[in-house]
Amino acid sequence: MAETATRRRGDTRERIQDVALERFTTSGYDQTSLREIAEDLGVTKAALYYHFRTKEEILDSLLEQVSTELDAIVEWMKSGPSTRERRIEMLHRLAEVTRGTPGGVMKCVQQNEAAFQNLSTAAAMVHDLKRKLGEAALPGDATVEQRLRMRAVLFANKPDSDLGGAASERASAAEAIVEDLVP
Amino acid sequence: MAETATRRRGDTRERIQDVALERFTTSGYDQTSLREIAEDLGVTKAALYYHFRTKEEILDSLLEQVSTELDAIVEWMKSGPSTRERRIEMLHRLAEVTRGTPGGVMKCVQQNEAAFQNLSTAAAMVHDLKRKLGEAALPGDATVEQRLRMRAVLFANKPDSDLGGAASERASAAEAIVEDLVP
DNA sequence: GTCTATACGAGGATAGAC
DNA sequence: GTCTATCCTCGTATAGAC
Incomplete structure (x- = not known):
């Protein structure tokens, strides 16, 4: 730790x-060019390619942790019977991950729900969450209405800050809807 | 109408x-290049620019009618009191437009719900539907839970064909959820 | 090990000849 | 009404300086 503070060598990757993360969240993934990022750091585009193989890999590196946690929820759901109690528990765990994720990564995911559909790795995995959770939560012979309910609740369980109100208020509203909607 | 059939002159715009429409629906708006469209028609990219000023304007021309109809629903909602009956009626009208739209335009919209967020004109207006409908449907002093419910039902009201089941089955499932969820 | 210079082919868009 | 030629930006790739 000899070279500290202002100079900042060796932490280019971070x-x-x-x-x-900041640009992807505020301007969107597609709208953010590598040139922008590079200029912001005072390096060239090519320098980014020393640290990451593609633009998508930059995204993936940001989403790695949250992706793992969401995957764990899917696996947990699959590992047991599909009861109503466990479906509700699953949604609680999902809400926890969303709240607990540091540094606004989850906000970035929501902001880019759009763009991530077309990607192929971790970003796609995160976006694909709802489909996977829905599948894991319902037995194969579930009715159309059950499936539709599950899908609706997975979308409803997104009490974004643009709804207004305190965070706790939004959380309890989401919970009430879960109770109403989960099959 | 002297020059008919195979030759097809003057209908290049159509x-x-x-x-x-076909490419945007099957391959996605972002993934469809103007070069592809031009080659498919046996013309050059630049030729497209005689008929449309931008790529987005091609999209907008496809969405014009549906955009108008959705706008009419918003206006209708705004024109009267915000009762539960009228909120449910609003959702019925929305479902009707979705079903009644010809030529797979609405399917294109759903397929590209992703990409249209970032656009600025008719496409954005169509995508922005849910937010506008939600605002029109609820009084200004609505609670957080009411807002969240409205948002959830607008998403739930999308019984896409990938749910499986007959169209009528999906429709009645959507209606049941509406009854359950509308504040 | 870290970066710059440079180039490629794709994208959307434009000016102007025919 | 359609073309060629051109421009800029994009993500990506590689060669080579330090």
Whole structure:
């Protein structure tokens, strides 16, 4: 730790991630160019390619942790019977991950729900969450209405800050809807 | 009407729209390049720019009618009191437009719900539907839970064919959820 | 090990000849 | 009404300086 503070050598990878997360969240993934990120850091585009193989890999590196946690929820759901109690528990765990994720990564995911559909790795996995959770939560012979209910509740369980109100208020509203909607 | 059938002169604009709608729906708006469309028609990219000023304008021309109809629903909702009956009626009208739209335009919209968020004109207006409908449907002093319910039902009201089951089955499932969820 | 210079082919868009 | 030629930006790739 001899070279501290202002100079900042060797942490380029982290600095790329910081800038990328901020831009991806505020301007959107598609609308953010590698040139922007590079210029913001005072390096060239090519420098980014030393640290990451593609633009998508930058995204993936940001989403790695949350992706793992969501995958764990899917696996947990699959590992037991599909009862109503466990479906509700599953949704609680999902809400927890969303709340607990640090650094606004989950906000970035929501902001880009659009763009991530077309990607192929971790980003796609995160976006695909709802479909996977829905499948894991319902038995194969579930009715159309049950499936539709599950889908609706997975969307409803997104009490974004643009709804207004305190975070706790939004959380309890989401919970009431879960109770109403889960098959 | 002297020059009919195979030759097809002067209807290039319509032919562009036909090809574009098909590609936008199956491959996605972002993933469809103007070069593809042009090659499919046996013309060059630049030729498209005689008929449309931008790629987005091609999209907008396809969405014009549906955009108008959705706008009418918003206006109707705003024009009267916000009772539960009228909220449910609003959702029925929305479902009708979705079903009644010809030529798979609405399917294109759903397929691209992703990409349309970032656009600025008719496409954005169509995508923005849910937010606008939600605002029109609820009084200004609505609670957080009411807002969240409205949002959930607008998403739930999308009984896409990938749910399985007959169209009528999906429709009645959607209606049951509406009854359950509308504040 | 970290970066710059440079280039490629794709994208959307434009000017102007025919 | 359609073309060629051109421009800029994009993500990506590689060669080579330090």
